[in-house]
Amino acid sequence: MKRLVALALTPDGQVNDAVAAEILAGLSRSELKKFLAALRTELKKRIVQVAVAGRRGSTMEEVIAAAYPGRRLDVENDESLGAGVKVSAGDDIVDASVHGYIREMIEELGST
């Protein structure tokens, strides 16, 4: 499945339409499930998801892009964070938001 995912995705993270059509037509339901899981894993590796609350600064995006070279940055607004930024790259999450801080504080208070 990993090889199939590699075939389906172009180096810039786009989907090769012809290969995608072949996959949708040729794979069984169970194979499609496995393909989906492998595709999600691969996309998580290639795309850095950035959630920002409040004003977006170009400097912040530059810093994040420099931290994850060669990966596509997918930036979106998420006001539920309160303020700050939350970066998801692969299975690593860097939470520098007020929402994350409050959650951490609640966990700490709960353990005392």
Added chain:
Amino acid sequence: MKAEDLVRQIEEKLGSLAVRPEVANMGRVVSVADGIVRADGLSRAGYGELVEFEDGRRGLIMNLDEDFASILVLSENNSVPEGMEVRSTGTPLSLQVSDDLLGRVIDPFGTSLDGKPLSVTGGSLVALERIAPGVTKRAPVDMPLKTGVKVVDALTPIGRGQRQLLVGDRNTGKTALVIDTIINQRSRDLGLPQVVCIYCAIGQKRGSIARTVAKLQDEGAMGYTIVVAASASTPASLQYLAPFAACAIGEYFMEKGRDALVVYDDLSRHAWAYRQISLLLGRPAGREAYPGDIFYLHSRLLERAARLNEAGGGGSLTALPIIQTQAGDISAYIPTNVISITDGQIYLETDLFNSGIRPAVNAGLSVSRVGGKAQSRSLRQVSGLMRLELAQYQSLAAFSQFGSDLDEATQKRITRGKRIVEILKQPQFSPIDDLAQTVSIHAAGTGLLDEVPAEKVAEFERRVMDHLRTGSADLCARMASGAKMDDATVKELDAAVAELARTLR
């Protein structure tokens, strides 16, 4: 906590607002099967690392595959929903240990099982899995750990820091022997330092655990004892971790310079729990369906028993693992493994037990590789002779049925052997001190009881110490230290013992 304290804590937190980004390595539950969870992600998690599920439950990473991590759920309720988030913690599974645990019954995570609140203050956070002390940190095993059981202390003495296996079929008195050993630590025989005892019950019925705890309480032994319990009704994960938790607690006391004793009751059930986990993890099954690393599982646990040198604090951790055999087969997989790991074994036999010889220790198959170094000088002096007499008796015992057809020397050996067997019998929960052991064994081994009828040997033993303490108090005082007896002391002892023996003929 008071409301004002909470307000103050929040104010302090908010007052020192320095937002540090929280970095987490996440995964997602893909499949769940009987306490084993497979999760994707967790690319930075390590083997044996503690992970935390979204609902606060914890797990232990047991396998790392290319795309998945297999996690052992560490909770009695192991139904984890598919899709739940799981995060790595970067820490190994640990337990908070301090003197507060003494007298308590806990599970492998340190949660109270005796119905009383438990708050462990001070002490240390100790990892359940640790590397055993290296050779440069160890000292030779030379200080006795008195069990109070004559046959053990005389024939297979246990030293502090030793690993001595108790092996035998069910209902042969294995647990009774270790309970006696724990009870005997109350008396601090020979003026030795107090031993902290940790009794680890693995896969036992809750009723049996409750009976053991009640017995320890009745005998006043809980003050220096901790019971770590994972009963038969708990998930295999808890049964697998229980001996490691008990060992970690023992290590804590050892590193504080104290002497600790850990009883693993029993490692057969521990092996069953690990076999169950391994099969669910999909690891290849080997002999008797046990996984390939079953030997390493027990060797890494038992290697942690040690006597530390002075630089390391001089503490010790003695391990008494128990193995239950099936139909007396000590050549089965797990018994042979543990026999080869330990420094000796005490073999208990059903036939001996049923014939009234209790403790049912088979002296021929039992051995202590530490030997006399872990005995008081006086007991070593008298037990050597008795061992020889007993071995000769056992080789001649089969001929005893011929009675008068035997020559006089053989009949004499059989007579003496019968007295030795009688003197080695001992009721349960009545450990005796080194002095009484030395006197009894000396009396039987040197033939002072040859004229006493075998059925009166028990009576002799009941009376001998009172007889000595009233008639030869000075002799008792000299012998109490456990030092080697000189010729004059031996003569005096012989005379005093013979005097009592004459009254019982």
